[in-house]
Amino acid sequence: MRHSVSGVPFLKMNGLGNQIIVADMRGRADRVTPAAAIAINDTPGTKFDQIMAIHDPRTPGTANYIEIINSDGTRAQACGNGMRCVVQFLTAEQGRQAFTFETVAGILFGEELEDGMVTVDMGTPKLAWYDIPLAEEFMDTRQIELQIGPIDAPVLHSPSVASMGNPHATFWVNQDVWSYALDRFGPMLENHPIFPERANISIAQVIGRDKMILRTWERGAGLTEACGTAACAAVVNGARTRRTDRKVTVTLPGGDLLIEWREDDHVVLTGPAELEWTGTLDPATGVWTRDEVAA
Ligand SMILES: N[C@@H](CCC[C@H](N)C(=O)O)C(=O)O
DSSP, rough: OOOOOOOOOEEEEEEOOOOOOEOOOOTOOOOHHHHHHHHHHHHHTOOEEEEEEEEOOOSOOEEEEEEEEEEOOOOOOOOOOHHHHHHHHHHHSSSEEEEEEETEEEEEEEEEEESSSSEEEEOOOSSTTTTTOOOOOOOOOTSSSOOEEESSSSEOOOEEESSSSEEEEEEOOOOOOGGOOHHHHHHHTOTTTTTTTTOEEEEEEEEEEEEEEEEEETTTTTTSOOHHHHHHHHHHHHHHSSSOSSEEEEEHHHHHHHEEEEETEEEEEEEEEEEEEEEEEEETTOOOOOOOOOO
């Protein structure tokens, strides 16, 4: 095993194929720099969607402060799949299942279940236009005026928008979600002037009251195999537009997530997390080494 002098332990993990790096920054005052995040993502073998940096707690009663960094070096307020990875790592380390965390978006609760699945209470959605945020006032965020494609035959239009701490737009479609060039439309919609802080862009096909298929172009990361907060936002938007119930299995390219928008307004997500390998990372530069595994 080779460790750089200023290195921190890191784990390459995934949550339904959402590529996650967990960086253990406990006991340190520094942060993973944007330059380091970009360098890690540019290095073969560590292409990722988010880094979940575990810091010492800032607020009594919480286990850790979690900072979330996209692969383009920008900070994100929330990451459902990454939170499941953090819970799984800490459960394996500490032998206890339940944790309360703080993120920039608020306090979250996560727990590893007996069957190995991880459930995270992602808090309450924010639905006012200024909370998402949008650049102009919309009284009803269940359907906003936004379209892409020809004016008389838009390819995607009239999304529902919601914040799960981070901004999401859900475009409802009737045909196969794979028939849309999300790689082409995603960047345009992510950076549309209506979203002053950019947005995560999803295409949703409702299959039944409790089933939905979802693809997401993530702000700051691009096309991903899964986006937990996008699935949460899609179920909130599905329920409040009466397309779905409040408990829905969301099928993402990487697999299924169970999302429940509880009556107490909290959105809870349940799914798997997987450890791939471990290593050491310099959080200032992004230089990393992979631990050697005994044969
Ligand atoms: N993969 C995440 C969402 C990550 C944050 C997003 N890219 C943003 O900038 O808001 C998830 O599982 O929720």
